[in-house]
Amino acid sequence: RVLDVGCGSGTLLAQAASSGATPVGVDISETMVAAARRRVPGATVLVADAQTTDLLDAAPGRSFDRIVSRFGVMFFEDPVAAFANIRSSAAPGATLTFVCWREGDNPMFTLGTSVLVSAMQTPPAATAPDAPGSQSLGARDRVQSVLSDAGWTDITIETLDGVCDFGTDGGDGVEQRLAVILASSTGREARADVEARLGEAGWNGLIDEVRVELRRNLVDGVVKFLGHTWLVQARNPSTAEARPRAGER
Numbered sequence: 001r002v003l004d005v006g007c008g009s010g011t012l013l014a015q016a017a018s019s020g021a022t023p024v025g026v027d028i029s030e031t032m033v034a035a036a037r038r039r040v041p042g043a044t045v046l047v048a049d050a051q052t053t054d055l056l057d058a059a060p061g062r063s064f065d066r067i068v069s070r071f072g073v074m075f076f077e078d079p080v081a082a083f084a085n086i087r088s089s090a091a092p093g094a095t096l097t098f099v100c101w102r103e104g105d106n107p108m109f110t111l112g113t114s115v116l117v118s119a120m121q122t123p124p125a126a127t128a129p130d131a132p133g134s135q136s137l138g139a140r141d142r143v144q145s146v147l148s149d150a151g152w153t154d155i156t157i158e159t160l161d162g163v164c165d166f167g168t169d170g171g172d173g174v175e176q177r178l179a180v181i182l183a184s185s186t187g188r189e190a191r192a193d194v195e196a197r198l199g200e201a202g203w204n205g206l207i208d209e210v211r212v213e214l215r216r217n218l219v220d221g222v223v224k225f226l227g228h229t230w231l232v233q234a235r236n237p238s239t240a241e242a243r244p245r246a247g248e249r
Contacts, residue, residue, distance in 0.1 A: 138230075
């Protein structure tokens with residue numbers, strides 16, 4: 001039985017189902033959950049917060065043998081509580097595997113986005129490195145301490161760099177990358193800021209500038225770049241190995 005945390009539109013759920021596993025997904029986005037249900041009709045997919053939801057109560061069945069996530073575990077208000085809650089649904093000896101963004105320069109958060117930020121009268125305020133968000137688990141020590149405090153053991157954290165290629169439909173990927181930028185919190189804030197001052201025409205002009213910037217940085221005719229991530233693995237200890245989480249006695 002496999003649990004995908006922050007399952008999105010169901011890519012990992014589909015892979016789990018094709019391997020013969022029983023897939024269960026959880027995501028806070030109703031839109032994503034609906035897409036995952038369409039994609040993997042045989043999966044159980046929940047609209048829920050993995051930090052607070054009793055996952056075995058919400059998806060009855062035996063405890064999970066594998067827990068996976070692809071960029072879905074960085075947004076918890078209390079990550080220790082979240083990973084402890086997730087662990088409570090795991091079978092003894094179950095494995096946790098996830099990918100999250102790594103600290104440092106990541107084009108995912110700058111390419112094209114920097115054009116919007118430079119045009120804002122009030123740029124987004126800097127956030128604390130461990131605040132909920134895409135880069136909250138960017139530091140190796142942070143990942144280690146969160147998982148350890150949540151009771152996970154045998155933690156390994158490895159660098160993993162992969163190509164983010166937006167030209168999935170055979171085109172140059174400019175519009176696909178632009179869609180990701182505009183859907184981000186920075187994209188939404190930039191639109192509110194610029195439209196309030198310059199109107200819709202001003203906003204559309206700025207979007208064209210983003211397109212120019214993206215085309216200026218094409219690689220082999222496509223928007224693509226290296227994404228810098230962590231590949232994290234851990235294990236739920238057996239009953240005999242289990243130890244109290246931080247704060248427990």
